[in-house]
Amino acid sequence: MQLHLRNHPYRYECENLCRLFFPYSHVKVTDALSPAPGEPWAQALYETGVYTARVSDGERVVEKIHAQPTLEEYAMTDLLYGAFTELTGQTPAWGMLTGIHPVKLLRQYVEELGEDGGVKKFRTRCHVSAPRASLALRTLRAQGPTVSALSENDWALYISIPFCPTRCAYCSFISQDVKHAGKLMGPYFALLLEELKKTARITAALGLRLVSVYVGGGTPTTLSAGQLEELCGQVRGLFDMSCCTEFTVEAGRPDTITREKLMALKAGGVTRVSINPQTLSDEVLKNIGRLHTAQEVLDAFALARETGFTSINCDLIVGLPGDSLTGFERTLEGVLSLGAENVTMHSLALKRGARIEAEGGTGLHRCQEETAAMMDYSIRRLTEEGYMPYYLYRQTRMAGNLENTGWAKPGEVCRYNIYTMDECASVIACGAGGVTKLRDPYSDRLERIFNFKYPTEYISRHGEILERKDGVTRLYEQFRQRLH
Numbered sequence: 001m002q003l004h005l006r007n008h009p010y011r012y013e014c015e016n017l018c019r020l021f022f023p024y025s026h027v028k029v030t031d032a033l034s035p036a037p038g039e040p041w042a043q044a045l046y047e048t049g050v051y052t053a054r055v056s057d058g059e060r061v062v063e064k065i066h067a068q069p070t071l072e073e074y075a076m077t078d079l080l081y082g083a084f085t086e087l088t089g090q091t092p093a094w095g096m097l098t099g100i101h102p103v104k105l106l107r108q109y110v111e112e113l114g115e116d117g118g119v120k121k122f123r124t125r126c127h128v129s130a131p132r133a134s135l136a137l138r139t140l141r142a143q144g145p146t147v148s149a150l151s152e153n154d155w156a157l158y159i160s161i162p163f164c165p166t167r168c169a170y171c172s173f174i175s176q177d178v179k180h181a182g183k184l185m186g187p188y189f190a191l192l193l194e195e196l197k198k199t200a201r202i203t204a205a206l207g208l209r210l211v212s213v214y215v216g217g218g219t220p221t222t223l224s225a226g227q228l229e230e231l232c233g234q235v236r237g238l239f240d241m242s243c244c245t246e247f248t249v250e251a252g253r254p255d256t257i258t259r260e261k262l263m264a265l266k267a268g269g270v271t272r273v274s275i276n277p278q279t280l281s282d283e284v285l286k287n288i289g290r291l292h293t294a295q296e297v298l299d300a301f302a303l304a305r306e307t308g309f310t311s312i313n314c315d316l317i318v319g320l321p322g323d324s325l326t327g328f329e330r331t332l333e334g335v336l337s338l339g340a341e342n343v344t345m346h347s348l349a350l351k352r353g354a355r356i357e358a359e360g361g362t363g364l365h366r367c368q369e370e371t372a373a374m375m376d377y378s379i380r381r382l383t384e385e386g387y388m389p390y391y392l393y394r395q396t397r398m399a400g401n402l403e404n405t406g407w408a409k410p411g412e413v414c415r416y417n418i419y420t421m422d423e424c425a426s427v428i429a430c431g432a433g434g435v436t437k438l439r440d441p442y443s444d445r446l447e448r449i450f451n452f453k454y455p456t457e458y459i460s461r462h463g464e465i466l467e468r469k470d471g472v473t474r475l476y477e478q479f480r481q482r483l484h
């Protein structure tokens with residue numbers, strides 16, 4: 001669709017609104033409108049105190065005008081949002097919110113106006129639906145104890161293992177399949193340990209306190225049992241773990257899980273694993289390019305219990321190709337009967353780079369109502385079963401424009417997920433694709449340090465990765481200097 005802007009800097013926000021209502025259209029910003037017949041378009045204009053939003057689905061045109069002497073982002077986006085809702089008849093569940101951290105915004109409003117006032121502002125200003133505002137509020141409340149227990153030098157370690165047995169059809173992540181990238185795993189692993197050593201030296205010198213470790217990917221259990229044992233051993237040997245009560249490894253796909261690997265993790269001090277079915281339908285598993293069956297998920301879960309894991313997360317996705325509401329209900333009931341401590345509900349996000357997207361989307365998740373019904377079912381059933389939502393985030397191009405929510409049984413929240421999604425604690429990342437986010441404990445500022453994305457670059461330019469880690473020292477020194 002074409003988007004024409006004039007006299008304001010809110011391009012990014014207006015583009016996001018176009019994608020919200022026309023998620024399958026490529027948004028092209030143009031100097032003047034020249035849409036093809038039937039092509040949707042939008043205009044967001046500001047001229048001497050008058051805002052104009054004009055939108056079309058290629059047939060009908062809706063225009064809205066608002067007079068206001070000052071230039072303000074909200075005046076423009078609210079007007080454009082109103083024009084789109086009138087044109088399409090859609091009222092998105094999250095209203096006009098297109099950012100990824102709705103709970104952070106709600107926290108800001110609640111701090112400013114109290115709970116009732118904050119929720120009211122969240123709903124009226126952002127047009128968030130009552131059920132989503134309630135989900136966000138429950139999440140905010142559940143995060144409270146974790147956020148308030150943080151002290152200024154607390155940090156979490158993220159370790160990236162960007163390899164998977166095969167690439168899922170919906171994956172847009174940098175993960176490499178072992179068939180093509182298997183030979184990189186050895187050198188990658190050796191260099192990762194070097195980065196961990198440097199990180200340990202830096203954080204010890206700064207007097208930082210490690211409170212959580214999270215090994216993600218990719219699928220970390222693509223590593224051998226010996227490598228997992230070594231990784232856990234190095235983490236425990238290099239870092240002061242005396243305040244770190246949480247150590248998660250994403251075991252992810254059951255086709256990588258063996259008794260030997262789970263035992264290596266358990267012996268290495270891992271406290272929590274993820275075993276991710278995504279769906280318990282064999283047909284849907286096949287549609288997304290997974291080489292395992294639902295039964296293998298159940299077997300892997302039982303094996304993890306046998307090995308002594310008392311905290312297990314299961315990821316599920318709504319909106320998968322070939323899935324249906326009844327199929328999804330069966331999946332969720334299956335996971336509930338396993339008694340997983342955490343269930344993470346994802347809405348399928350079709351990002352560029354996903355094979356499914358490149359192949360034309362296979363018509364998946366265009367049935368937004370059914371996807372929304374799956375998510376609503378999960379909210380109802382997880383609540384009934386005593387789980388609480390404890391972290392929540394959104395992505396662009398999500399099925400049904402919904403959200404991803406982590407649910408936990410009482411006392412079972414994974415604090416790392418709150419730290420990283422709420423950006424309330426520093427997370428130092430090691431490995432390809434890792435993004436270190438340092439939170440200035442004396443202000444709300446967040447500084448980022450990026451590692452190279454792909455394992456090949458990570459290996460060939462490892463010297464630069466180690467140099468970039470010095471940024472952690474530099475930034476913490478700046479944080480502390482500003483205080484004095």
Ligand code: SF4
Pocket residue numbers: 163164166167168170171172173175217218219252253
């Ligand atoms: S398991 Fe996750 S990271 Fe790996 S290919 Fe599938 S979606 Fe991508």
